Every structure is written in C-alpha cells, then in structure tokens.
Amino acid sequence: MTKLMIGTDLAAELVAKAADRARVLQDETGVQPCLATVLVGDDPASATYVRMKQNRSRKAGIASRSIVLPAETTTGELVAELRKLSNDPAVHGILLQHPVPAQIDERAAFEAIDPAKDVDGVTMHAFAAMAFGEPGFRSCTPGGILRLLEAYDVPIEGAHAVVIGRSPILGKPAGMLLLASNATVTYTHSRTRNLPEIVRTADIVVAAVGMPNFVRGDWLKPGAVVVDAGYNDGNVGDVHFDEAAAVASSITPVPGGVGPMTIALLLEQTVAAAEAQSETAVHSLATLP
Ligand code: NAP
Numbered sequence: 001m002t003k004l005m006i007g008t009d010l011a012a013e014l015v016a017k018a019a020d021r022a023r024v025l026q027d028e029t030g031v032q033p034c035l036a037t038v039l040v041g042d043d044p045a046s047a048t049y050v051r052m053k054q055n056r057s058r059k060a061g062i063a064s065r066s067i068v069l070p071a072e073t074t075t076g077e078l079v080a081e082l083r084k085l086s087n088d089p090a091v092h093g094i095l096l097q098h099p100v101p102a103q104i105d106e107r108a109a110f111e112a113i114d115p116a117k118d119v120d121g122v123t124m125h126a127f128a129a130m131a132f133g134e135p136g137f138r139s140c141t142p143g144g145i146l147r148l149l150e151a152y153d154v155p156i157e158g159a160h161a162v163v164i165g166r167s168p169i170l171g172k173p174a175g176m177l178l179l180a181s182n183a184t185v186t187y188t189h190s191r192t193r194n195l196p197e198i199v200r201t202a203d204i205v206v207a208a209v210g211m212p213n214f215v216r217g218d219w220l221k222p223g224a225v226v227v228d229a230g231y232n233d234g235n236v237g238d239v240h241f242d243e244a245a246a247v248a249s250s251i252t253p254v255p256g257g258v259g260p261m262t263i264a265l266l267l268e269q270t271v272a273a274a275e276a277q278s279e280t281a282v283h284s285l286a287t288l289p
Pocket of ligand 1: 141164165166167168169170171188189190191192195208209210211229230231232238258259262
C-alpha cells in the first residue's frame, strides 16, 4: 500500500523549533526576527499567500512588515523598495511574492534583495549555493521537499529523480538539491519529448508544472516515490492522486504535503537570518573603538 508523506506534522515541528529559537534570540539579545513581505498588485491568490505567511510568522513570534505596491509599479520602484528593506537593520528576511506583474523584471527585483536576507532563496547567490551543495538559504519549496524526503527515509543517493518543471523558484533548485544529495537528475519541461516514457524511468518524481492532474498513474514505475509540488484551483495537485497512489510506494497529498513545508522553511530561515545578523551586529559592536 502506498505511504502518504504528510508535511503538516513535520512542518508544525519545524515551526515550533523556529519559534523556540526566536524566543531565545529575543530573550538573549532583545532582537525579534522580522520578515518583510512585498506584494505587487492585487492578485487575490498572491494576497492570500502573503497573508498566510504573515499570520504563521506572527504565531511563531516573528514580526512581519507588509509592503503592498500598486500593480503599475516599475522595476526601478520595486528595486528601490527592496534595497531600502535590505539596508534596514530591523528587517532580517525579505520575501517578494512571485509572480510580479509582467512589466517588472523579476530577476532584477530578486537581485535587489541582500543575500543575507534572502530567506526565500530567490537570489543567484542562493541558487549558486544550492548548485554547489554549499550551506545557504534554500528556495523554500525545494528545501521543504528535501526535508520531507529525508524525514520519510526516502533513499536519494543513486536514485533516478525526474523533475517535471524548471522554474527558478521550484523545478531548477529542486533538481539541484537532489543532485547535491547524489541523485541522478533528469530535468523535463514543456519542450521535452516523450515525457511519460522518461517519467517511467524515475525512482523519484517531482511534479512542479502548474497543471491539475497532469501526471497520470500509467506514467509511473511501480514503487516510485511521488512528490506533488503543484497547487491548483480546488486544492488539486499536478499529479492524478488516485491513479498515482495505486502505483507509487509513497506520495505527498495535496493539500497537506509540500505546501506546509514551504512556509516552515521560510520561518526557519527567517529566524536563522535574524540569528546570523544579530551575531554580526554583536561582532561589529565588539570591534568599535
Ligand atoms: P511555473 O513558473 O509556471 O513553471 C512551470 C514549469 O512547468 C515550467 O518549467 C514549464 O516548462 C513546465 N511545463 C509546462 N507545461 C509542461 C508540459 N506540458 N510538460 C512538461 N513541463 C511543462 O510554475 P512554478 O511556479 O514552478 O509552480 C509549479 C506548480 O507548483 C504550480 O502548481 C504552483 O502552484 C505550485 N507551487 C506550489 C508551492 C507550494 O508551496 N506548494 C510553491 C510554489 C509553487 P517551460 O520552462 O518549458 O515553460
């Protein structure tokens, strides 16, 4: 029978640990970790995601600062806002909600985030750290996927992992992290030929496409481990759950699989950023004449 890889409980554990660390930091240094969220435009789904992240932050003892910019914001205006937050010592983590309106150069905006505050793992600096297998902030969804696979003792080393999707926030970094864990990784995307045949060779499938029920049961090798990172209208993933569950050895449900892990990683990394920055502040104070 297929095993469900549930993210909810593991995420709650990670958030509780992050909350403990936030409390200790505040008791010892007076610093409360602070996450700034930046939302451009009025897309209702993005607004809901941002609100959810702020609520969870507050529950974990992390202060949140909310910046909402109009839909017609230019790249220059957004970059200026992100630089201001990057230079603000009271802000430890910055999250720019993706996607931004089409007139904005999203890469330029991401690169305006100080890597020390890039708790969502969106800068080239964070990507390079993931690609080289070096420590650093992870893109939250891929980071959450890896933690989930580890928690469920999924053997990654030597496994063939097929990642469906190559977006800079999900597919690409997910493949990089799997590679750093010694999987043999195949990336697939909208131009890939014979996708079902390739997926059938996978020990681990990561679906990050954005199309409901896209991956079918007959695409899977019996016993494959299936990670469904998709989240589509009506709480539907990118994998046809019932068909896949009949073939897979383990599968993440939607909702309750990858989603909660994403927020848990964001909070964990925000607290880690605050810890690192307050340490730097203490050290720089210590060097004052
Ligand atoms: P995205 O930026 O739209 O990327 C989608 C990827 O899927 C692209 O690389 C695209 O290929 C590929 N693709 C599209 N059609 C395909 C096809 N027919 N065959 C194979 N590949 C195809 O989406 P995203 O931001 O990565 O998000 C993907 C999914 O994850 C969405 O359902 C989203 O809601 C969900 N998500 C969940 C979380 C969470 O916390 N759980 C977080 C972020 C995203 P090309 O590159 O060739 O266009």
